[in-house]
Structures are given as structure tokens and as C-alpha cells.
Amino acid sequence: MQNEFNGLALIRQSPFYWGVMITIESMSNPKIKELVRLRKSSRRRKELGLFLVEGRREIVAMLENTIDFEEIYFCRKHMTEDSLDMVIDKFNGKTEIIELTTGPMKKASYRNGSCEMIGVVKTWDLHLPKIEEVDKELILVLDEVEKPGNLGSILRTAEAMGVKAVFLSDSCVDYFNPNTVRSSMGLFSSLPVYSGTKNEIWDWLCSAELRIIGTSSNVTSDINELEFSNGTAFVMGSESVGLGDFWTKRLKEMVAIPMVGRASSLNLNAATACILMEFNRKSNRV
Numbered sequence: 001m002q003n004e005f006n007g008l009a010l011i012r013q014s015p016f017y018w019g020v021m022i023t024i025e026s027m028s029n030p031k032i033k034e035l036v037r038l039r040k041s042s043r044r045r046k047e048l049g050l051f052l053v054e055g056r057r058e059i060v061a062m063l064e065n066t067i068d069f070e071e072i073y074f075c076r077k078h079m080t081e082d083s084l085d086m087v088i089d090k091f092n093g094k095t096e097i098i099e100l101t102t103g104p105m106k107k108a109s110y111r112n113g114s115c116e117m118i119g120v121v122k123t124w125d126l127h128l129p130k131i132e133e134v135d136k137e138l139i140l141v142l143d144e145v146e147k148p149g150n151l152g153s154i155l156r157t158a159e160a161m162g163v164k165a166v167f168l169s170d171s172c173v174d175y176f177n178p179n180t181v182r183s184s185m186g187l188f189s190s191l192p193v194y195s196g197t198k199n200e201i202w203d204w205l206c207s208a209e210l211r212i213i214g215t216s217s218n219v220t221s222d223i224n225e226l227e228f229s230n231g232t233a234f235v236m237g238s239e240s241v242g243l244g245d246f247w248t249k250r251l252k253e254m255v256a257i258p259m260v261g262r263a264s265s266l267n268l269n270a271a272t273a274c275i276l277m278e279f280n281r282k283s284n285r286v
Helices: 002-012 030-040 042-048 056-064 081-091 102-108 148-160 178-183 198-207 268-282
Strands: 022-024 050-054 071-074 096-100 117-122 138-142 165-169 193-196 211-215 232-236 253-255
Touching (some): 030 042, 030 050, 030 102, 030 117, 042 050, 050 056, 050 178, 056 081, 071 081, 096 102, 138 148, 138 198, 148 268, 232 268
Parallel strands (some): 022 096, 071 096, 138 232, 165 193
Antiparallel strands (some): 071 117
């Protein structure tokens, strides 16, 4: 049995088994430099139409949503047997597979070298859809979200709470930022996400005849006092200032989350979770 395992290990080390054409050992390799640019630069991601997905969990989540990968980079030292098998099964013969030694992986990775694999994926269009193309039961609008980690966490929360679509104002942080992907645990591709200007999103919501509700800690209306039904859009503002004048001047309904302790507000992801859970509870969705 031990000999059989050792034989399998030797086979796995063969580049013919992997379909690996190159192994990169130099941190100055052009491919490593390009991975770093894609990780750091929103402009570069837009220029090439590519973004990075780091980690097995995130890559598997993307595969479950039928997302295709352009390249897969892996570091054998950081991979388990299961991870090796997954790469072979999912990518061999379909995607360019490139092995990195620890130095290049550490330089390329957002996770500072502990990452076992990085995938390169094409970006996709986030333009606003036709009204009839969207399930309008529950919509979430995010305006001027500043931090990619927050955006990713909120997208994960939205998926868990059954949001049907998320709209991002064009002033939000880059949707394809690696930290957005990581914080969503790969679920950011699990629900429809669209982007447009504030005016475009407002016009879309009005044309869809949705009930549009803003959120603020500075109003007296308590979310527990409202009744909800399908066809509702909640608008959440930025982490630092909440909803700006554009929304507060247009919205007819604004609600707050009641607080019992001394804190005057919640962080954006926690507030979003409270709002969506209350909608689900009162709409008998849970």
C-alpha cells in the first residue's frame, strides 16, 4: 500500500500528468509581475478584463457557478492531496496550469504566501438589465461602499438572505477587487450584480415600480413598525456617512434599526443583515 502511494506521488510530480508546461521560480517573471498588477490595480483589471480569485474555497465556489478560468497558478508546497486532485480533475486539459514555487506565490498572493492556488478569470459586464430580466422580490442597492472587504461581506450576506439582485452605484469600490472576492468566500458570483450611476439606478427602480426604502440611524421610523411585501428595494449608504443627499431628497421612506445599547449605529454589513432578516421574517420567507 505504501509503495502504491509513493508511486502515485511520483506520478503527480510528473509534468505530463499535470499538463503543466512551465514552473515559475523567479519572482521577477513577467507573469508574476502581471499577477501583482492585477491584484493591486483596478485600472489594470479594467484594461485587461481580468481579475484574480485566490484560494480553493473561492475557486470551487466560482466553478459551481459555471465560471471559466483562464489560468490556474498553484504552489505544490501549500496543497493537500485533495487540492491536487481537484486541480487535476477540474482544470487539466482545459485551463493553462502553472506551478509556482513559494517565493513567486508569496509575491503574487493577497494572502501573503499561504495561498495554495490563484485563478485568473475574465470580468463580465455589470450594465443595468431590462426590468423583465430581474426577479424583483427583494432588491439591495449599495451606494458609495468604500471598502472591498465590506462589499464582499455584504454580497455574502445578501446571498444568504435571498436577495434577488444587487445594484452598485458607480461610486462603489471595484466589484472585481480580490478582497471583494475573498470576503464573499467566492459567493459574489452567486447572485446577479449590476452597476450604474445613481440616476440610472433610481430610474430603473422607479420604472420597476418597486417600493424603495432607505436606511439611516438619524430617522425615527423603526423598521419593526413596517410591513413588507414582495417588490421591495432597500438602499444602503456608505460606511462613513450613510446615504447622501441624492437619496435622502428622493426617498419617501427611511427606516432605522432600533438600538438597545449605547452604540448609535452598526457596521454596514451588520445593518444590512438586520434589515434583510426583518424583511424575510415579516414576509414569511423564513
